[in-house]
Amino acid sequence: MTLPKKIILISLDTLRADHLGCYGYSRNTSPTLDTLARKGIIFMNAFSPSSFTIPSHASIFTGKYPSHHSIGFHQGNGKLDTDIDITMAEYLKTKRFKTAAFVSSFVLRKQTNLNSGFDLYDDEMTSHELNRPTELIRDGLETTDRAIQWILNNKTDSFFLFIHLFDIHGPYVCKEPFKSIFRDDVQSKEIKRLNSIVPDNYPVGGIPFYQVLNKTLDNEGNIVSFETNLHYYISQYDGNIRYCDSLIENLINVLKGLQIFDDVMLIITSDHGESFGENNIYFFHGLTVTPEQIHVPLILIMPKSLSFNRQKRLYDPVSTMDIFSTIVSLFGDDPDLFDAEGISLLHYMEAGSYGHNENREIFSENEGQIALIKKNTRILIKKKEKPSEPKILYNPEIIEILNNVTYSWNFKDITELEENKNA
Amino acid sequence: MKEIVSDHECKAILSIQAFLSNVKNPCLCFSGGKNSLVLLHMVQQLAPGSVTVIHVDTGAEFPAVRSYIQKMKKLWKLNLIIEMSGVNKGKGEIKETCCTQYLFAPLKNIIKSGKFDGVLIGETSGSTMDISNFLASDEDSALVLAQPLISFTSHDIWEYIRSYNLPYCSLYENGFSKIDCEPCSFLDISLRNESASHDDEALIKEKLKKLGYL
Numbered sequence: 001m002t003l004p005k006k007i008i009l010i011s012l013d014t015l016r017a018d019h020l021g022c023y024g025y026s027r028n029t030s031p032t033l034d035t036l037a038r039k040g041i042i043f044m045n046a047f048s049p050s051s052f053t054i055p056s057h058a059s060i061f062t063g064k065y066p067s068h069h070s071i072g073f074h075q076g077n078g079k080l081d082t083d084i085d086i087t088m089a090e091y092l093k094t095k096r097f098k099t100a101a102f103v104s105s106f107v108l109r110k111q112t113n114l115n116s117g118f119d120l121y122d123d124e125m126t127s128h129e130l131n132r133p134t135e136l137i138r139d140g141l142e143t144t145d146r147a148i149q150w151i152l153n154n155k156t157d158s159f160f161l162f163i164h165l166f167d168i169h170g171p172y173v174c175k176e177p178f179k180s181i182f183r184d185d186v187q188s189k190e191i192k193r194l195n196s197i198v199p200d201n202y203p204v205g206g207i208p209f210y211q212v213l214n215k216t217l218d219n220e221g222n223i224v225s226f227e228t229n230l231h232y233y234i235s236q237y238d239g240n241i242r243y244c245d246s247l248i249e250n251l252i253n254v255l256k257g258l259q260i261f262d263d264v265m266l267i268i269t270s271d272h273g274e275s276f277g278e279n280n281i282y283f284f285h286g287l288t289v290t291p292e293q294i295h296v297p298l299i300l301i302m303p304k305s306l307s308f309n310r311q312k313r314l315y316d317p318v319s320t321m322d323i324f325s326t327i328v329s330l331f332g333d334d335p336d337l338f339d340a341e342g343i344s345l346l347h348y349m350e351a352g353s354y355g356h357n358e359n360r361e362i363f364s365e366n367e368g369q370i371a372l373i374k375k376n377t378r379i380l381i382k383k384k385e386k387p388s389e390p391k392i393l394y395n396p397e398i399i400e401i402l403n404n405v406t407y408s409w410n411f412k413d414i415t416e417l418e419e420n421k422n423a
Numbered sequence: 424m425k426e427i428v429s430d431h432e433c434k435a436i437l438s439i440q441a442f443l444s445n446v447k448n449p450c451l452c453f454s455g456g457k458n459s460l461v462l463l464h465m466v467q468q469l470a471p472g473s474v475t476v477i478h479v480d481t482g483a484e485f486p487a488v489r490s491y492i493q494k495m496k497k498l499w500k501l502n503l504i505i506e507m508s509g510v511n512k513g514k515g516e517i518k519e520t521c522c523t524q525y526l527f528a529p530l531k532n533i534i535k536s537g538k539f540d541g542v543l544i545g546e547t548s549g550s551t552m553d554i555s556n557f558l559a560s561d562e563d564s565a566l567v568l569a570q571p572l573i574s575f576t577s578h579d580i581w582e583y584i585r586s587y588n589l590p591y592c593s594l595y596e597n598g599f600s601k602i603d604c605e606p607c608s609f610l611d612i613s614l615r616n617e618s619a620s621h622d623d624e625a626l627i628k629e630k631l632k633k634l635g636y637l
Contacts, residue, residue: 083490083593086498090590094498099588119588337497 002305003331004265005158007092009323011060012244013053013105014169014285016273017046017297019241027182029241032249033268037299040266040310041349045317046298047364047373048272052286053107054078056271056320057114057164061087063324063340066365071112073367075286080113086338088324089117089160095331098159102147104166106136118162122146130171131210140165144247148254155258163251165244170211170274170283172236178243182235192230194282197223203284207233211283233283234276262304265330269320270296289364289371296320300349306330308349316354317373318345319362431579432465438571439465439543443473446541446567450475450534452554453503455488455495455592456602458545461583462572466543467499474543476503477533481525483604491592498590506533525604527557534558534566541567547575 017023020030022037023044049059052075055066062069062085070081080087089099100120108114108123115121122143125136147163182188196206207226213236214227227233248268255261273293275281285293298320302308322342325335329344347355354360354375364371428436439462443449451466453459453476466474478492496503508529534542544554555568572580577600584591594602602608 081490081593082590083487083494086494090498093588116590117588337500339497 002303003095004263004303004306006260006264006303007097007160007267007327008264009060009088009160009162009267010248010269011057011162011164012168012241012268012270012297013164013166014272014274015241015244015270015297016292017270017295018292019238020297022299023297027185027187027238029182029238030245032245032252033297033299036248036252036266036268036301037313038311040299040301041308041312041314043298043300043318043345044313044315045373046269046296047317047319047362047371048270048294048296049319049321049362049364051272051289051293051364051366053105053271054112054114057108058085058112059319059321060269060271060323061089061114063088063321063328063335063338063342065321065341065363068339068341073365075107078112080116082113082116085116087114087117088327089162091117091324091328091338092160093117093119096158098154098157099161100147100150100154100159101162101164102143102150103162103164104138104140104143105164105169108164120150129210130173131212135210137166140167140244140247144251148251151254151258155260165247167240167244168237170208170237171213172211172233172240172283173213174236174239175243178239178246179236180239181242182238183232185235188229188231188235190231192277193228194230195228197226203281203287205280205282207282208284230277230282237274237276264301265303265306265327266299266301267323268297268299269323271320272296286366289366289369294364294371298323300345302349312349312352314348314352316348316375317360317362318348319364321362429579429582431574432583434574435462435465435571436469438569439469442541442543442567442569442571443470448475448537448539449473449541449543450477450537450539451543452530452545453478453492453495453501454545454602455484455492456545457580457584457591457595458547458550458572458575460495460545460589460591461575461580462543462545463495463499463501464583464587464589465571472500472502474502475537475539476501477506477530477537478503479506479508479526479529479533481604482507482509483525483606485594485602485605485608487594488592488602495590504533504537506530521604521607522553523557527554530554531558531561535564540565541569543569543571545572546570547572547577547580549577 019025021028021034022030022042048056050056050066054075055071055073058069058071058080059066066073070085071078092099099118101115101118102122106125110121110123126138126142129135129137143165144163147161194207197209197212198204198206200208200210212226215223216225218224252261255264272285273295274283274285275292278290278292279288281287298318302310319342322345325340325342326345328335328338329346335344343357361372361374451463451474453463495501506529508525542558546555555570558566559568592602599608
């Protein structure tokens, strides 16, 4: 088998799978991703090992569950132990790949050590969130422009490029023309008012403070009015998905223009989803490992030189943690050597079935909850008997309430949805 | 990836090439420190897997070093032998005596028992040469000793590590300039202002204690 010479991993922060056309969404949020999914391999039931940004990205990079990589469940002060964990970038360095990362949020800054193995880790932030000036971010256009410039400078080399886009993450500040693209459609004409603003550390039953849009202030800085319609917020979230889709379209056009697109192994995924009212939580993630927060897209485009059936839609549950093992296997190495807990998806992609991994169980976890996901079974979510220590990011009372709720979700729902749509 | 190779690097590579062509069963001493990392990387680039890597655990290694050694074994697929030399805690012992008992002697034993006929050592221009002197003192041995990095300064070493983006032990990020066993390791005081008070030093030591390093 010819080995891939270029690998591009794109993480679209906070993107729930069911808001993409290729996962059955009614709005045209993702024409580029839908085209890629038709031409490549789409995993209809891909799950993130966590619903928070840093633990989840650490799992993607190391192939380990948050319980087992050194960042654990730490979000704000998480730091990878570089003496212990081996990252995807470090591994690819041993294959003489150039490695670069362009991230769009301060959350993934170098100090997390997620830069381990990257020759270049561009975490220079150029703006800040609307309602939290201390949360530094960078517009996806600037991030992808920098990544494209790097590609232009390294187009003849073997490389691993990680691009992280943060535009879909709240607050859903959306630029024209994407701001209005779904704002006035039929779905947005529905009205559901959320009349209260709730603290970010108690994000139940209202709009978390950091998410508030269209607010007006009085002379003393008090909020006197703000956007209250749930569907407006969702239209802006969807508009930002379309924005990121256009950035990916531009990136692909550059790769095609350079005549290297066929050489690229392209992986598109997300670190977690977002709640839009599930469990009375709005515009938030990280509190639970329920489907809307962990069901994420996973689309793979394999290089033409690899002898894969390039068009497949696969339904068995996989984890984004499997990306690490899949890449390691492509190079003929055993993921177990690196203590990876994910599995290589190569066989699954070739054969269309899990084979000896038929009864595989995957997990998603946060501090208080664990979700068990298995083929043809529902997601079972239960409270962890022994919550991990130390850290309480959010109000313990909230976590306690959520932990006592049981959930179920059947894979069949989305399978049937897709089949009906195609019919 | 680095594209311009320095004179130092050229000399070291030539030295390693000559060594490998003259030795049938070579080994390399890997402490987990920066010098032996550079040496190991050069060998891996030239002839991956061709050299047995030996690490002597004196019993007083930093936990971080032990983890790092295991990581490097997996990442670079090292043919690694770890020799546990005893239960040295090193407290209050004289460095020379301590090193001889817990590091040099076990190293010599493993070289003999493994029938290695050549050893690569990461000594640099600033090194004390203790290991080389000890190994060379054995008149019965026909062991080939090579020190390809002998013209490297500490600056050269760091330049090499950064230009190749090599994974190095995190202790260097915690203020250590050199990694020996725990008792003999010291802070890189040159990074601090000469006028720094004893209080500053005490504070740093206290911080390191909390991190579990002292």
